[in-house]
Amino acid sequence: ASALLLTIIAIYTMWGGLIAVAWTDTFMVIGMAIASIYMVTQIFTDISLGEMIQQLRAIDESYTQPETSTPYGESKASVFLVFAYAMIFSTALPYMSVRFMAMKSGISIARTGIYTAVLGCILSMVPLVGLYVRLKNPDLTTADNAMPWYLANIPPMLVGSVITLFIIFAMKSTANSILHTLSTAVSHDLRQALFIHSHPPGKQVLLLNRLWVVLVAMIGFAATFFLPEVMLNFLGIFSSGTLMASLSGVMLVSIVYTGTMPGALASMVAGAVTSIYLLTSGIVGWVEGPLLGVVASAVVYIIVSMLTKPKNA
Template identity: 45%
Template sequence: MQEYLWLNWLIMLGSIAGLLWLGWKSSATVHADGDDESGFLIAGRSLGPFVGAATIVATGYSGWGFMGSPGVAYQFGAIELLGNFMFAPAMVIAVLFFARFLSKRAEEMHSCTIPEYAARTHADGMLGRWVQGVAAIMTIVLLLVFLTSQIKAVGILAAGWLDLPEAWGATLMIAIIIIYTVAGGLLAVAWTDALMLVGMMIAAVIICIQIFGDIGPLQLVAALNDIQPDLVNPSTAQPYGTTPTAVFMVLPYAFMFSAVLPYMAVRFLAFRPDVKFTTVAAYVAPFACILSLIPIVGLYMRVQMPDLAEADKAMPVYLETFLHPALGGFITLCILFAMQSTANSLLHTVASAASHDMRLALFPRHKNPATVLFINRAAVVVLGLAGLLMMLFAPPFLLSWLGILGTGTLLAALVGPIFVASFWRGNGWGALASMISGFTVSGSMLLWTQAGWVVGPLTGCLVATVFYVVVSLVTGGRFVPSPSTA
């Protein structure tokens, strides 16, 4: 491996140059309308169907899909393969049946972020600012948790590939993300995502060819059964739930994940008005199905190396052990930047919540375009470094679990004002009650019970929905936005 280290660094430096070039090119969109915030926050509503579909899938599958998911499969077995696959139909359903509605309504209300959309949908004045501020704080706190897991993932992989300490690898990766995100905002994120999705799919195909060329599917199942029958015929759906059928709850969870989470749903706001979402879905389906195969690495490694000290090492050790160093280096590069597609989306969303939503909640009259753009960009730098520091000092954790803690709890917090509101619109008090109750229930169940990774968030969604409707009815019923709000 050492003799190929120079090649790894050469490939890395070339890729960095390409990503920075895309960031520089996309920066023109940020300034296209006189530094209007929409250029930085939602790419000036300029995404086409291919780039839009690519950034949705890359963001949804990358970091946890290539590092966390094989680790879960290594530890819990084939249940993760089924759970991972549920994201493909869920993303297609979200694009077909929710994206157009959210995109159109957000444009009518001049909303550039999901917290801003929640506020303008439910209240005017001070109450609206409270809704936006609370949604922004939850977004910042919970997605910083997820960002920490993504930075750790890229740090683990970069460290082994480039022969660096884990902290140095993570620092290099987050620095690259910060630079091109600062330059081009969401458009830079989307363009780099599209480029990296191509590499991700090539990597997935190569991995499957190698694994099934070495051991056939039936042989793999038999070998796993010999190690532990629960790996192929589970008596529970752990880590998703206590009954075998609990894994199917990943489907509604993944749909809400795609439709509600700010770092996913903001992409729906960024599409061009003329885009047909049936075309977007036609791209999303094959992209997602191919990437759903990645957990097979964890199953293969459980057979080949059943005594790994850490389950999350399954993918890095596989690349180092079972592929030619040159081929492994190429796939490692694809995976590294694939993981960045989630990390950059998280960082952009957290920075938007801090610089845009918190600013409007606290200082709604400050709208100087140049100053606002500077605040947007400064937030990317500050919060990127904050995520790095959190990773450096965090105790050991399973990557996928930390991701579920952040995204699942935020999903439960926002399901009322974002998703339920598309069928029945409550008011600001109902939105606040829904966010607080969903946050509390989901977070508590994930941290202090063994209910399962999807049971906690979905229970939080149910409780949040009840609070949203009941509190809205008790406090005056539905809110109708004024023409100035819309």
Template identity: 50%
Template structure:
């Protein structure tokens, strides 16, 4: 009853925030739904960036990887904060100003406006939006699966029932106010996420003691406490440093992250946003310790992804365990609502405009909300037929491949302008390289997407340069100049 009460009270609070955000955004213009009317201040912007970036993969995936591979995940996890900080301070401003100058409300629209105004631009917009839908759907399915695993024991129901219930909750408060609702609810959620992470650190360093934990891990396998390889990110321990560029590209190139940069107020200093990003990110770096604790005291779990629920049940009393589980649920819901918003926007706004499809008897806002509902249902149904894979690997497959696909056309194009031919080639090169490396080779989880980014950049620069004499379309800025 305590768990159900906590869940329903928090859900009511999320619905209230969403309803208030809908009133603030208005219902006449899609700008409120798509980019929160460019109204995010420094604290709210940082909160929604970190809440979305430090998601279920940090609270469920990272402990699972630490359980399976050892303390290397703890080292690697520390690179996310500086990477997000660099992306916020040194890249977000460029993207925000260029997007506002071109009137772009989504990343696919930004890509199309940067490279062509004609038919080639519409195709580029449609293709990039379709890839966003496909690959972010993979990540959304992994989030829903993680939610089901965490919530099943907490609510006393099956994992499928728990996933369905939470999916419906997320759909409910996402459809009200779009990105504004997502940002406001993320701001509340990040407080709980920070409390949960600090509670994990307190258990490990104060109640258990780092020395005791290390000695127990050594008895099981010395590699757990003192790894000699960089598994699962690469063969060498130096592979942890690859997480820094990987996480930077995550924040800069992934649409559900970079769209938050577009929503920040024009007069807000990105340095102020960066300060809050650094503070929140540093406080969320304790989560892999839960996986090491579970491996030390429960070395025979059926699946590594049960490391966090096992830790919570053993390390905390009933009331505290319920609160920490709720806060971890916040982390997963913050990403789930962001993914639903981004995927539904790609369908209802980008693909619709690119193909010239009318909304019929639906208003534009009603059509946007309908897509949120359909995306959520689709993700849940897909999750029901998902084979047993690690949550974090599934997230890397979706995020990493999308990051590689859009690296050239979103990040590289901010500093060097290519054309539509180079953009289309870049998307194909990044997609194929990363997908092949992750699914058909033994390459590390970070190395595959980074190789895809390299292929995307080379294709973008080379093909754009070779075809400049025979352009299919010119960018809006080039035409203006």
């Protein structure tokens, strides 16, 4: 089943490109937003927010009065760092935002931001399903099974099936985006290396891009058999957080200060090393590590650029 799904994703990415990814994401996000509204309406029709909080407190007081923000961080306030993380994440990693921008030419960035904010607020209500299932099925030991249990037991079968379809689309759209980004980046670098003094025709470029989509998909599929599930989940956080820490210093600081090439390279190394060390050591939460990496990246970018900038510049 996973091979079939990945094959469909690879073919879709190869022939559809970024515009296909954008429309898939649009369909998925709208569907998940409608599903989120339905689930929240169903939950609070069955039980009020006050009753839910009261019953959760009776099961475990830490549900309503947590002592830490683990896994975001040890402090209670660490959970709010997610807002800063999300903003920098979408700024530094273009594949998280460009998908919506590819729907049509001339789209307004400000309008897209408003749409994204509204949809983000709606989708942020989905975790309420986990709390609701905790009340309905206290014997459920694995948190990841909360949504499958809810869809199988609470809504009508047709509604549950449609929501499941949108969840599959969410998985597909994320895979589409990452596959498109990785293969395009590798293809571009390889093309620059092979055709230094020439410009290959469009058909050759397209063929090379599609070839790398297939190769990256095969590598990803093979990795699922050899890497444990927990490592795959960790790599998702680890790689994106480290990439964010590497790029954000240069991208954000360069808005107000233009540095040098050595400063940019040193900034990327500093951000990556800081994020990797903090994430692997467990000293801080998975949100705090990359954010501190961003700070280190920005500081190093400014300092090294000041030291290496020509005096007459």
